[in-house]
Amino acid sequence: MLLEYWLIIHNLAKCKILDDVMCHCCKRFAETPLHAVWDCGATQDVSVGSITSLQNWSTCCHDFRDLFESLMDRLQKEELELFLVQAWQILNQRNAVIHGGHLREPGWLNKRAEEFLDEYRNAQMVFTPSNESSGSCIWRAPLAEEFKLKFDAAVFSNQHCSGFGAIVRNSSGEVTAGMSVKGPYVNSSKEAEVLAC
Incomplete structure (x- = not known):
């Protein structure tokens, strides 16, 4: 550098x-x-x-x-x-x-x-996922030579903004790309998730 x-x-x-x-x-x-x-x-x-x-x-x-x-x-x-x-x-x-x-x-x-x-x-802190499952959805790796995109959104009311993130994983489950970005203030997490799409 x-x-x-x-x-x-x-x-x-x-x-x-x-x-x-x-x-x-x-x-x-x-x-x-x-x-x-x-x-x-x-x-x-x-x-x-x-x-x-x-x-x-x-x-x-x-x-x-x-x-x-x-x-x-x-x-x-x-x-x-x-x-x-x-x-x-x-x-x-x-x-x-x-x-x-x-x-x-x-x-x-x-x-x-x-x-x-x-x-x-x-x-960089690693968060340990809890054993409690919010649903019956289990992540599965994509087929060979395919990738899987996961995105999510969050609302930060105290900062008057939202945030969006995405991660791409390969068939081995390894992260191949990721991003996050600050977004506009929205009233609910549903509204933020719509913007993330």
Whole structure:
């Protein structure tokens, strides 16, 4: 992802869409993936300010891959996940700077990164289905080389919106595609399910 970002920056400069490849935050060095998320003085305090094992850690990495490998050795899984979300936040903020915005302070970026990561982790929680059956309907896998689409809708009264989701499974029961989307406020789940169709 970061290598693609760097290539895009350089291609935009080559096409004269960006004036140059210099960092738009510190304006002193070329914008590389390593510089963007680690070396730039404008963003250095983000990870170091929240991940204790990175404080007072100096590294001389040649590129982002070296940095990532070093971080994989140094950080616990949860810290590495936080670093990656922070890197994503930093890249979003740097993009805002390119388009006339400003960098938010490191504390705000750290808080948002932790919120995003918590939201992701909560969404990954596996729910155990109850033994109670609401009907006699049992899911069966589709025949070989066929797929089965399941969709549903929900009403979120406290948020004044609805939500729609769909999942596609193959003949082995494996999920091959899925999606969810926020919808308009509706009065009942029946109305939401009609919209989902």
